[in-house]
Amino acid sequence: MADQLQLTYKKSTILFHRFGHGPEAMLAFHGFSETGSSFVCLEPSLGQRYTVWAIDLPYHGGTRWRESTHFAKADLEAIVQQLMEENGLHTISLFGFSMGGKCAMEICHRFPGQVRELYLLASDGIKTRTVYNVAVYPAWGRSLFKSIISRPGWFFTFIRIMHRMKILSPWLYRFTMNHMDTEEKRQRLYDTWVSMANFEIDIKSLKQTIRQHAIPLKLVFGERDEVIPPAVAHEMAAGLPTATVRIIRRGHYFIDDKLNHTLEELTEI
Structure with missing residues (x-):
């Protein structure tokens, strides 16, 4: 305990x-x-x-x-x-x-x-694989991600297409779907990634x-x-x-x- x-x-x-x-x-x-x-x-x-x-x-x-x-x-x-x-x-x-x-x-x-x-x-x-490292994303990329918090529809469609084409790994697909399926989770992901980007x-x-x-x-x-x-x-x-x-x-x-x-x-x- x-x-x-x-x-x-x-x-x-x-x-x-x-x-x-x-x-x-x-x-x-x-x-x-x-x-x-x-x-x-x-x-x-x-x-x-x-x-x-x-x-x-x-x-x-x-x-x-x-x-x-x-x-x-x-x-x-x-x-x-x-x-x-x-x-x-x-x-x-x-x-x-x-x-x-x-x-x-x-x-x-x-x-x-x-x-x-x-x-x-x-x-x-x-040393983190680039796709997972928000610190290397340009400012416009972070702004785009922030917009997904309240309007995620197109993003999920894109992710599913990437998964079907096997461009996106099964692990990253599951991570995305599990951690972005509600607005609260998307906000947490955004806040955490922006915060951790400053922890270089x-x-x-x-x-x-x-x-x-x-x-x-x-x-x-x-x-x-x-x-x-x-x-x-x-x-x-x-x-x-x-x-x-x-x-x-x-x-x-x-x-x-x-x-x-x-x-x-x-x-x-």
């Missing part, structure tokens, strides 16, 4: 799910369309060593983002700093899955002296920080992941003596109880 805790940030309310009873603090960042509660299934492997604080990122779960601007790096840094100060957390480990990997890397880069370890699981922000990570600089502070880096990627190719893990680990890589026989979404075996091994390294 996880406790739910709220943090007030400016006009917004940020929800955290806290589980585990370990002596070390861990801050976890989930993927798109998930919540911090997605990680509770990992308590068997994480809970003895860590007390995990798993955030509901803005536009997800119980967090209510009421600011006039999209969630940005400065907001993330301020929220983490506030969480640590209010709860007496002097050092933390970071755990980021997919989209959440960007957040974990940003905090590692910003507060390296307070980071014990960095876990990146199928992490966005290192300077990987060269981050790796220098990891080397300088000898931060253990633990990478877990899926062998069949078509969003974040597993080769990315080896690219990230190159030149980092503190890095450990595990490629598992999964696709992109692998946060479930089957992951506990791999994490049990990694927490002992």
Whole structure:
């Protein structure tokens, strides 16, 4: 079972799910369309060593983002700093899955002296296939996407044609249909993508920080992941003596109880 805790940030309310009873603090960042509660299934492997604080990122779960601007790096840094100060957390480990990997890397880069370890699981922000990377889209492309929120008819017709012609992969077709079938979901996707486009990570600089502070880096990627190719893990680990890589026989979404075996091994390294 996880406790739910709220943090007030400016006009917004940020929800955290806290589980585990370990002596070390861990801050976890989930993927798109998930919540911090997605990680509770990992308590068997994480809970003895860590007390995990798993955030509901803005536009997800119980967090209510009421600011006039999209969630940005400065907001993330301020929220983490506030969480640590209010709860007496002097050092933390970071755990980021997919989209959440960007957040974990940003905090590692910003507060390296307070980071014990960095876990990146199928992490966005290192090297993502172009079709999934909104950061490379031109401004008119984002405007077009915004218009789809309230008028999606033509877009769905286009997507179905692309799927029938086998131009669009089955995975991307399912993702699109599952996450854009209501106006609320389309708004969440738009807000999240625009927000995450501003979370570009300077990987060269981050790796220098990891080397300088000898931060253990633990990478877990899926062998069949078509969003974040597993080769990315080896690219990230190159030149980092503190890095450990595990490629598992999964696709992109692998946060479930089957992951506990791999994490049990990694927490002992």
